[in-house]
Amino acid sequence: EPEVTQTPSHQVTQMGQEVILRCVPISNHLYFYWYRQILGQKVEFLVSFYNNEISEKSEIFDDQFSVERPDGSNFTLKIRSTKLEDSAMYFCASRYRGSGNTIYFGEGSWLTVV
Amino acid sequence: QQQVKQSPQSLIVQKGGISIINCAYENTAFDYFPWYQQFPGKGPALLIAIRPDVSEKKEGRFTISFNKSAKQFSLHIMDSQPGDSATYFCAASTILTGGGNKLTFGTGTQLKVEL
Numbered sequence: 001e002p003e004v005t006q007t008p009s010h011q012v013t014q015m016g017q018e019v020i021l022r023c024v025p026i027s028n029h030l031y032f033y034w035y036r037q038i039l040g041q042k043v044e045f046l047v048s049f050y051n052n053e054i055s056e057k058s059e060i061f062d063d064q065f066s067v068e069r070p071d072g073s074n075f076t077l078k079i080r081s082t083k084l085e086d087s088a089m090y091f092c093a094s095r096y097r098g099s100g101n102t103i104y105f106g107e108g109s110w111l112t113v114v
Numbered sequence: 115q116q117q118v119k120q121s122p123q124s125l126i127v128q129k130g131g132i133s134i135i136n137c138a139y140e141n142t143a144f145d146y147f148p149w150y151q152q153f154p155g156k157g158p159a160l161l162i163a164i165r166p167d168v169s170e171k172k173e174g175r176f177t178i179s180f181n182k183s184a185k186q187f188s189l190h191i192m193d194s195q196p197g198d199s200a201t202y203f204c205a206a207s208t209i210l211t212g213g214g215n216k217l218t219f220g221t222g223t224q225l226k227v228e229l
Contacts (some may be wrong), residue, residue, distance in 0.1 A: 101148075
């Protein structure tokens with residue numbers, strides 16, 4: 001079964017450093033998302049991306065965050081200057097245009113900011 | 115108004131019993147209600163989903179009951195098994211004007227099924 005793949009599975013970074021989280025969505029999907037989950041809390045929407053642009057972003061997704069689909073297969077989330085409170089599991093997700101509203105999630109990238 | 119309230123926070127059920135998790139919402143713009151199952155260290159995996167024009171949907175041991183007038187929906191797991199022990203999230207979907215949809219998640223229920 002096709003799946004969303006994410007790298008790295010775990011990254012530890014110093015506060016203030018830039019981080020790039022990478023995702024390969026399911027190949028024929030057209031909508032791409034990033035969600036995050038702080039340890040023990042609910043999954044929160046960060047951003048949606050369609051037709052090479054952001055279609056919606058949450059309040060969490062401030063100027064420190066950016067997304068890109070550089071080559072038609074990868075989908076990246078960049079955090080420019082990480083803060084301690086950015087420590088969370090980041091999930092990439094994707095959706096096919098015609099699959100109802102089903103969103104498929106990757107296994108996540110665990111980011112620890114120290 | 116964008117919140118989805120979920121209860122209970124945790125649930126212990128005996129093997130073979132019925133697990134029931136409840137969710138409530140306010141926003142009538144929600145148009146699709148999925149349930150996700152999450153094991154530790156893994157991403158949420160779609161379990162079952164329902165649209166608001168249907169009052170019940172059953173897939174195997176999993177059933178969603180949906181009450182549109184009360185703005186409530188629930189997940190029933192029949193014949194609960196130890197392998198069902200996981201965190202369950204209800205969610206509600208809104209269509210985005212720029213394309214796609216956005217999920218608003220409940221706070222999650224940690225289910226433990228004991229032998």
